[in-house]
Amino acid sequence: MDDRLLRYGLKPVVFMLLLLPAALLLAGLLRGTLGADPVAALLWQTGLWALRLLLASLAVTPLQRLTGWRWPIRWRRQLGLFAFFYACLHLAVYAVFDRSLDLAAVWEDIVERPFITVGALAFLLLAPLAATSTRGAVRRLGPRWQQLHRLVYLAAGLAVLHYLWLVKADLRPPLIYAGILAVLLLLRLPLPLPWRRRLGPASG
Amino acid sequence: MLIRTRDTSAPAASEITPEPIYRDRRRFLRQAGQFAVAGAAAGWLRTVPAGVTDVLDLESSPRRAKFSTDEPLTAEDSVTTYNNFYEFGTGKTDPAQYADALVTEPWSVTVAGACEKPGTYALEDVLRGLAPEERIYRLRCVEGWSMVIPWLGVPLAALLKRYQPTSAARYVAFQTLYDPDQMRGQRRSVLEWPYREGLRMDEAMHPLTIMAVGLYGKPLPNQNGAPLRLVVPWKYGFKSIKSIVRIEFTETEPPTTWNMMAPREYGFYANVNPQVDHPRWSQSRERRIGKLFRQDTLMFNGYGEQVASLYRGLDLRRNY
Numbered sequence: 001m002d003d004r005l006l007r008y009g010l011k012p013v014v015f016m017l018l019l020l021p022a023a024l025l026l027a028g029l030l031r032g033t034l035g036a037d038p039v040a041a042l043l044w045q046t047g048l049w050a051l052r053l054l055l056a057s058l059a060v061t062p063l064q065r066l067t068g069w070r071w072p073i074r075w076r077r078q079l080g081l082f083a084f085f086y087a088c089l090h091l092a093v094y095a096v097f098d099r100s101l102d103l104a105a106v107w108e109d110i111v112e113r114p115f116i117t118v119g120a121l122a123f124l125l126l127a128p129l130a131a132t133s134t135r136g137a138v139r140r141l142g143p144r145w146q147q148l149h150r151l152v153y154l155a156a157g158l159a160v161l162h163y164l165w166l167v168k169a170d171l172r173p174p175l176i177y178a179g180i181l182a183v184l185l186l187l188r189l190p191l192p193l194p195w196r197r198r199l200g201p202a203s204g
Numbered sequence: 205m206l207i208r209t210r211d212t213s214a215p216a217a218s219e220i221t222p223e224p225i226y227r228d229r230r231r232f233l234r235q236a237g238q239f240a241v242a243g244a245a246a247g248w249l250r251t252v253p254a255g256v257t258d259v260l261d262l263e264s265s266p267r268r269a270k271f272s273t274d275e276p277l278t279a280e281d282s283v284t285t286y287n288n289f290y291e292f293g294t295g296k297t298d299p300a301q302y303a304d305a306l307v308t309e310p311w312s313v314t315v316a317g318a319c320e321k322p323g324t325y326a327l328e329d330v331l332r333g334l335a336p337e338e339r340i341y342r343l344r345c346v347e348g349w350s351m352v353i354p355w356l357g358v359p360l361a362a363l364l365k366r367y368q369p370t371s372a373a374r375y376v377a378f379q380t381l382y383d384p385d386q387m388r389g390q391r392r393s394v395l396e397w398p399y400r401e402g403l404r405m406d407e408a409m410h411p412l413t414i415m416a417v418g419l420y421g422k423p424l425p426n427q428n429g430a431p432l433r434l435v436v437p438w439k440y441g442f443k444s445i446k447s448i449v450r451i452e453f454t455e456t457e458p459p460t461t462w463n464m465m466a467p468r469e470y471g472f473y474a475n476v477n478p479q480v481d482h483p484r485w486s487q488s489r490e491r492r493i494g495k496l497f498r499q500d501t502l503m504f505n506g507y508g509e510q511v512a513s514l515y516r517g518l519d520l521r522r523n524y
Contacts, residue, residue: 035285035286035296035297036279036281036282036285036286036296036493036494037286037296037349037491037493038496039491039496040296040349040491097491097496097497097498098491098498099498100497100498105486108486109486112481113484113485113486114484115484165484166484168347169290169294169394169395169465170294170392170394
C-alpha cells in the first residue's frame with residue numbers, strides 16, 4: 001500500500017474510527033441515553049473496548065503470517081495505544097465514580113478482590129508498553145523492546161481473567177473473548193514446515 | 205368528475221382488526237386455550253380471564269402507607285427498564301424488552317406443604333378481599349446499586365394466613381414460573397430453573413414483608429415480576445422473587461437459587477449488611493440509580509429498627 005496514502009489518508013480515518021466508541025459514550029452521557037445506570041454503562045463499555053482493541057492489536061501478527069500482507073503491522077501501535085486509552089478511561093470511571101477518588105478504597109479493592117487485582121495488574125503491565133511505543137524508544141531499547149513488549153500477552157490474559165472473574169452467572173461472553181485470545185496466541189506458535197515454505201519466513 | 209362508490213365487499217375501516225391485536229392472535233389463542241383448561245378444571249367458565257385489578261382496587265388504595273420512606277423516588281422508567289430477571293435474559297434491559305411474552309392472565313398459584321388449605325388457586329382468589337397499600341421502600345441489589353420504589357402490595361402475612369400454616373411450618377418457599385416458551389432466558393441454563401427463594405416464617409410474617417402486585421399506582425409490569433412478587437426490603441434484591449406460581453410451607457430451610465449456584469457468595473439470609481462484603485466486591489457503599497456517586501449502605505438497608513430483633517444471637521458474618 002502506498003505510504004503517503006496510508007499516512008495522510010487512512011491514518012486519520014482509522015484514528016477517528018477508534019475514537020468513535022468514546023465519542024458515542026460521551027454523547028450518550030450528555031444526552032442521558034446510557035440507561036438507568038450510566039456509570040455502569042461507561043464502566044462496561046470502556047472495559048470492553050480496551051479488551052477488544054488489545055485483542056485486535058494481537059491479531060496483527062497472525063494476520064500478517066497467514067496472509068503475507070505487510071501493511072497490518074502499521075496499525076498495531078495505534079490499536080495498542082487506543083486499547084490503553086480505553087483502559088485509562090475504564091480506570092478513571094471506576095476511581096472517580098465508584099470510589100469517589102478514595103485511594104484507600106481503591107487499594108483495598110486491589111488487595112482484597114481478585115478480579116480487581118488482575119485488572120490492576122493488566123493496566124500496570126500496559127503502561128510501560130504505551131510509554132515505549134514511540135519510534136525513539138524502539139530505537140533506544142533495541143532488542144530489549146521486543147522482550148519488553150511480550151508483556152502484552154500476559155496483560156491480555158489478565159484482562160480476560162478480570163472479565164471472567166467479575167461475571168455473576170453467564171460466563172459465555174468472557175469465554176468468547178478467552179477463546180479469541182487463545183486462538184491469537186496459538187497462531188504465534190511455529191508453523192508446520194509445509195506452511196512455512198508456502199508463506200515465507202514468519203516475522204514478529 | 206370521478207365518483208367513488210363504496211365497494212360493498214371490502215370491510216369498513218372499523219371492521220378491520222387493528223394490527224397489534226392481529227399480531228397478538230397467537231397469544232390470544234394460547235391464552236384462550238390455557239383459560240379453557242383452567243376453567244374446565246375448576247368446573248366453570250368465564251368469558252374474560254381476571255387480573256389483579258379485577259379483585260383489588262389499586263387506584264384508591266392508601267398511599268405512602270407505614271414504613272414508607274420519604275426519599276426521592278427512582279424514576280419510573282428506570283424502575284421498569286433496569287431489571288435483573290434472568291428468566292428473560294442476563295442483560296439489565298432484556299426483561300423490559302422480552303417480558304411482554306409472559307401471559308399473566310389467567311394465573312394460578314399452588315400452595316403446598318405444612319398448611320390446612322393446600323391447593324391450586326386462581327390469582328384472584330389468592331388476592332380477593334386483601335387490602336392493597338402503597339409502600340415506598342428502598343431496594344438494594346447485591347450488585348451494589350439501589351432504588352426507591354413505590355410498591356403496591358398486600359402484607360405477605362395476611363396472604364399466607366389464608367392457607368392456615370401449621371406449627372410445622374418453619375419456612376416458606378417460593379417458586380417462579382418455569383416456561384421457556386414465555387421466558388426466553390430459561391432456554392439456557394444460566395441458573396437452575398425454576399428460580400427458588402425462601403424465608404424463615406418470622407421473616408415472612410414480618411409487617412415489612414409484602415407481596416407486591418403493582419408499582420407507581422399501576423399493576424406490575426411483567427419485567428418487574430407480574431403478577432405477584434415478593435418484596436423484602438431489608439434483604440438483597442434477589443430474595444424478592446418474581447412471578448410466583450408456588451408457595452410451600454416447609455419444616456426445613458428450603459434450597460434457594462443463588463445460594464445453590466454460589467453458596468459462598470449468596471447466603472440464605474442475604475440481609476443487606478455493609479460490614480459483610482460479597483467475596484468479590486465491597487458491600488459498604490451503593491449507587492442509587494439516578495445518581496453518579498455512591499452513598500453508604502445502611503445495615504438491614506435502613507430497616508434495622510424493625511428487623512434487627514429477628515436476628516438476635518445469630519452470627520451475621522457466618523449467616524450472610
